[in-house]
Amino acid sequence: MRRPQNGLTDALIKSLKLAPRGTVYDVGDAGETKRLRLRVSSTSKRFYMSGRWGKRKSSATLRAIGPYKLESIDELEPTDELKSKDGYFTLRQAREKAREWDRKRKVGIDPKQADAVEQRRTFAALVQEYLKRPEFLIQRQANKYKREIERELTDEKRNPWVKKGVSEIDDGDIASLVEAIRDRPAPSQAWHIMGHIRLIFKFAMRPVNRRRLGLEVNPAEHLDRDSFGLKKVRRQVLLDDELLSAFWAATMALGYPFGPMYQLLCLGGQRISNWQKAHWTWINLAKRELTIPGEFFQIEGAPHRQAFRQNARDTQPVASLCRSGKRRLFVFIYERHHTNELRLRGQEVA
Structure with missing residues (x-):
């Protein structure tokens, strides 16, 4: 050498x-x-x-x-x-x-092993642990929350302290990040991210995690949304005749399964998830009623019954599929792609 x-x-x-x-x-x-x-x-x-x-x-x-x-x-x-x-x-x-x-x-000390331990103590590693928790995964909007967290908190271009050790992060780091999102301007996104940060550090402060991470204080403990002038704005949209007409024209252009799905959503007032998972056995055409079993709710309880409006019976999904003589398990046949995009699925269930 x-x-x-x-x-x-x-x-x-x-x-x-x-x-x-x-x-x-x-x-x-x-x-x-x-x-x-x-x-x-x-x-x-x-x-x-x-x-x-x-x-x-x-x-x-x-x-x-x-x-x-x-x-x-x-x-x-x-x-x-x-x-x-x-x-x-x-x-x-x-x-x-x-x-x-x-x-x-x-x-x-072998620095290779020491660096691996330090890597497991970074904020990026903490976020991955947080996203894998069963308590997080059972949330109804877990996929949406995961996308928000990964976009704003694990991207080094947006979060400069993502690779820092958790014990090295202070309230100033958090404040700078939230203010940057707010001033983008994206105040609604900043509102949500502040909530995610507080929950992540609350998870980090559990005794078993705190000792492993070397975390003595919670840097987000004294930070709240009011500190940054963030307020949740509830959207209020009144569907007048003009908007309803445009909405209906759009659903007609979509075709099966999404067009009829949104038509029934408009006419019945149910949640979109109710129709996405709807079985034919849930539908009573004579009574114009949708009965959702209790096990499909986050807190299991009695079946939930919801009535159609008078003309909902004549919409495309119910009438046309019944006349065809084909009985499917699901009213709407589709699959959720890995990109979270809904796509039509052609197979039928006898």
Whole structure:
């Protein structure tokens, strides 16, 4: 292995030619980071560190730090932030990482295992645990909440502290994120995200989680929606004759199953989910009545009966399917695609 007298420099690294295909060569650093190496292959230049890791390791092995990148003008300014944000490491960042790993190595800690533990303590890892909780998954709007959380809280472009340790996040970080969403402007989205953040940190403050995450206080405890001037605005839409006419024309254009489904929704006043799951056995045409079994409600109870309006009986789904002589288990045959899009499903149930 080649080891220049003055160690690695950006000029030296830039001048190194890529190795012939199928081969590699190493160039070592000098001084206190002499364990740092730059491995040059036929396609890349990557930093590694050599050492005996853990208490039982008897021979030196390499641990990968990451690929090299030239330090930009902005990164030449003094800063305490020496962590790679894009997976690439400047020479200065690689040396700082090598010093950190060397300190852990000397006390018998394998930095690879330590980094894995730290990764499990990040906010991103906490969110994934929160989304897998049974209490979260049984919520009626769990899919909607999951999309909101993943869009606003796990995207590093929108949430700059998503990869920070949970114990490092303070109320200022949360306030900056909520204010940024509010000023987009998206005050309704900020209202919802503030609620999600409070629930996530409430989950983190459970004793078993708090000890593992090293969390002493809840940074969202004293933050509420009023702190940011957020109020939930209830939408009030009155369907006049003009809107109803436009709505009905749109349902006619949709066709089966969604057009008739929304027609019955309009005429009967039920929830859309009632018609999405409706069985033929629930429908009494003589009484113009829809009976929903109690087990289909979140809190199981007695069957729930809802009446049709006078002309709902003559709408397309009920009348046309009965006249065809085809009996299906479900009134509307469709499937929910993995993108949460409703699509027509053609198979029939005898």
